[in-house]
Amino acid sequence: MSDQRLPTSPGFWRSPLRGPWFTSVLGLVLLAGITVLFVTGLVSYAAYNPGLSPVNDQTPGKGLLGFYLFTWPTRPYWLYRLTQGVHVTLGIALIPVLLAKLWSVVPRLFALPPARSLAHALERISLLLLVGGGLFEFTTGVLNVQLDYVFPGSFYPLHFYGAWVFFAAFLAHAALKTPAALRNVRGLRERPRAEGDLRSPRPDPPTVSRRGALWLVGGGSLLLLGTTAGRDFDGPLRRTALLAPHGGAEPGGGPGGFQINKTAAYAGIDPAETGDEAWRLVVTGRTGIVRLSRADLLRMPLNSAALPIACVEGWSTSDQWWRGVRLRDLAALAGYDDAPDVLVESLQRHGAFRRAALRANQVRDPLSLLALYVNGEELTPDHGHPARVIVPAAPGVLNTKWVARLTFGELR
């Protein structure tokens, strides 16, 4: 045997917890969990209307990887709240499982010789992509959710390309290992130790049983779940989201008392530009350019919609009661009986989300509004006064605040 003081020696690893059963249970949990993360992640990307590039999407050449993109529906109206809530909450809750799984197989990282054969070399390279890809996806995801877009503009391509690399390696790994993992969790624990076995050849005395260790991991996941899930609600429940970022403005109470992403001050909105005197909505389409004051809008038919805001960061609000002019009525004003895509631009001059493109199916939905009121009162400055877009089932980022301009028709 080689020197047991070096991690390249199996004898260096002493934990009696390591073994095929422990690794297999964690692996099977990740098989289910990461598959859900991958699907909800792809769906989240589709929901962002990346087809309406270059407005919504700067991902260069998503090309083949975008093969599955589809027109994101507007119903059920809570769809994105569900898919993105699951994506982020599950992703956070799986962190202890991922770390435990990596810990359980870490002796393999150091195993020598680095490659016994070409097949073994390829397997180790695929494991590098698997582990590297997994750590990369979890890290970029958590940073984006917790640290308020630390990658300006570049999170999408990073997380999207990373997801495909990671999931390809993940599928190969799952195909190779799942049959053995299923056998391992059903028993067969007492085989003699073999070459390359995860069990330590000279284990320390146990301080916790393998089941106990699993409970610890599961408890960690539940703790994260319990301190994260509240970010998908308003009011007192939201205060249980100890781990959700509470930066920015506290929404306070009243009609505007729900989560605020960027405040008017942060977005550099000058109150002088949003008053009734100064503000005009510029609508462009077939009929040329129409300029509407708030009073003009209030003379149009007003409609209501109870819709949540659901952010890509995983937080969402309960349904809020919005009231305003239907986007399709504004499209009609611009000369379209069948509403086309629209480019929405904000008064905001700088920052990532000052404009967004909506698809025709979103413009046509009777619940899609240019909202002037929320919960019975005028929009608050932080929620987009004097007017904001609200679209059923759309990611929050498409619900542009402080709207100044709507351009219907060809977006290129």
Ligand SMILES: Nc1nc2c(c(=O)[nH]1)N[C@H]1C(S)=C(S)[C@@H](COP(=O)(O)O)O[C@H]1N2
């Ligand atoms: N002009 C503008 N509109 C915007 C944003 C922004 O930064 N600027 N943020 C978007 C994002 S990412 C979200 S999640 C929602 C949040 O809306 P709320 O602050 O009213 O909850 O507004 C969207 N509309």
Ligand SMILES: [Mo]
């Ligand atoms: Mo957002």
